Amino acid sequence: MKELYPWQQEAWQSLQGLRTRLPNALLIKGAQGIGKLEMALGFAQSLLCETPSVSGLPCRQCDSCRWFGQGTHPDYRLVQPEALSNTEDGNEKEGGKKPSREISVDQIRALASFANLSAHRGGYRIVLVHPAESMNINSANALLKTLEEPTGKLLFILVTHKPQQLLPTILSRCLSLPVNTPSREVGTAWLKQQGVENPENALAQSGFAPLLALHWAEAGEGTEEINILLSAMQRPAQMDALMLADKLQRCAPVQVVHCLQQWCYDLASAKLTGQVRYFPEQMEILKKLSVNVPAMRLLRYQKELQTAKREAFHPLNPKLQFESILLSYRQVFASSGA
Numbered sequence: 001m002k003e004l005y006p007w008q009q010e011a012w013q014s015l016q017g018l019r020t021r022l023p024n025a026l027l028i029k030g031a032q033g034i035g036k037l038e039m040a041l042g043f044a045q046s047l048l049c050e051t052p053s054v055s056g057l058p059c060r061q062c063d064s065c066r067w068f069g070q071g072t073h074p075d076y077r078l079v080q081p082e083a084l085s086n087t088e089d090g091n092e093k094e095g096g097k098k099p100s101r102e103i104s105v106d107q108i109r110a111l112a113s114f115a116n117l118s119a120h121r122g123g124y125r126i127v128l129v130h131p132a133e134s135m136n137i138n139s140a141n142a143l144l145k146t147l148e149e150p151t152g153k154l155l156f157i158l159v160t161h162k163p164q165q166l167l168p169t170i171l172s173r174c175l176s177l178p179v180n181t182p183s184r185e186v187g188t189a190w191l192k193q194q195g196v197e198n199p200e201n202a203l204a205q206s207g208f209a210p211l212l213a214l215h216w217a218e219a220g221e222g223t224e225e226i227n228i229l230l231s232a233m234q235r236p237a238q239m240d241a242l243m244l245a246d247k248l249q250r251c252a253p254v255q256v257v258h259c260l261q262q263w264c265y266d267l268a269s270a271k272l273t274g275q276v277r278y279f280p281e282q283m284e285i286l287k288k289l290s291v292n293v294p295a296m297r298l299l300r301y302q303k304e305l306q307t308a309k310r311e312a313f314h315p316l317n318p319k320l321q322f323e324s325i326l327l328s329y330r331q332v333f334a335s336s337g338a
């Protein structure tokens, strides 16, 4: 952890308030792409640090911090899906088996011996579970068992952007700490500092998740394609869904669906309130388009996009998925003369 993101001050202070009376389990929750994991890691590191700063940041110099940085601290465990642990060496393991996207029950059971040890360094032992919603029912139950028999000076930190997917019995055993999504001003200013072009647009299109916006900007991922999509959406009657779907193949499916969702959000918003959220520059065209769109039809399409988004994380055939949602988009405007 280099430093706190500017929008995390409040949550960080709440964490500092807990230092002297830590719960058995802490749930750090908030939107995706706002740096919850970095903050959780920073907190874990600072609890283990021998000489944290006045504001509670880890010193990054002591033995503890060094071990933590190398991932070898004896009093710390990070539990995450296999797919996140080895992102660099591609998607496939030996034997062609894909790494799991779930936290397995074995990973949780393996904590048992760790949970029963006393700390090497005499302080806390910490287990960080991320993303907590990737526990399946078996691993969640195994974790629950551990939480039900708290041992002294052992802290679980769960990080999630989908707390509603966690077992209520787990939720009830965690102290919940919400991390706020940054305001438009704070997020834009931060992206500008990072050298992102059109920071305001980038922020809005990422759903106000600055880290996601930065990632997209740095990777230059699909920027060109998304611009093609944007201009096509402004002229639904002329949209060639099949050709467009073909062009969009270089984008992450999630990014395409996300863009359509935000566009439709703005269409609905322009229609109902005359305001837009994600595409301020296209306000006029959105207003014009929205006039002839039946609200019910738009709503139905938004539901279709929600389903598409769930599938977008592992689509069988992205091109087919794109074709289908683009054809439906045209359909929304079909007899409206737009």
Ligand SMILES: [Zn+2]
Binding pocket: 048, 049, 050, 051, 052, 058, 059, 060, 061, 062, 063, 064, 065
């Ligand atoms: Zn330190």
